[in-house]
Amino acid sequence: SYDLTQPPSVSVSPGQTATITCSGDKLGDRYVWWYQQKPGQSPVLVISQDTKRPSGIPDRFSGSNSGNTATLTISGTQAMDEADYYCQAWDTNILIFGGGTKLTVL
């Protein structure tokens, strides 16, 4: 089976850049999607197909994917960005999520 690995937690100061990684074997050969989930809420798509921002998502969110690692970058991180972030990819007909990364803004 194919696994996606994320760091359990990332901390960032307000206004700084947060980087959240998602690793998998030759992940750069696949598309990656990123979801944000705040406590008690449903997930929200923030990045599609490695780099695309859905309508309504602030431009401080960006994504990249190369080699074995996909990266979600949040520039000028705000307190409202504190949440869990999940990467998503595909393995044949099975949709896979990474284990999630808790982003703390402090």
Add this chain to the structure above:
Amino acid sequence: EVQLLESGGGLVQPGGSLRLSCVVSGFTFSNYAMSWVRQAPGKGLEWVSGISGSGGATFYADSVKGRFSISRDNSKNTLYLQMKSLTVEDTAVYYCAKDVFVNYGSGSYYNFWGQGTLVTVSS
């Protein structure tokens, strides 16, 4: 406005059964694949099952294959998940999620999610 409303969760004993429903509105239901995704308490997201827009193709995670059955009634704008032989490991919030394509498969992703319904398996 797209809305997805799950129901049917609750407390069930190990070995028991439960059927979840997800009523949708705000889009042409039959034009989109749908999925169930679950989240155990304090844990991450886990895809459970997916179904094509016509209902003709269904897919399951290994963890639920043979125990869960996904279906849809396009005339009622409703997605279902029939769960049987439940174990404590099935305890989770179950979300229904709308796909961006009509066919479930590689490249799909979710642009809308319901609020979830909690399933607790305990004696």
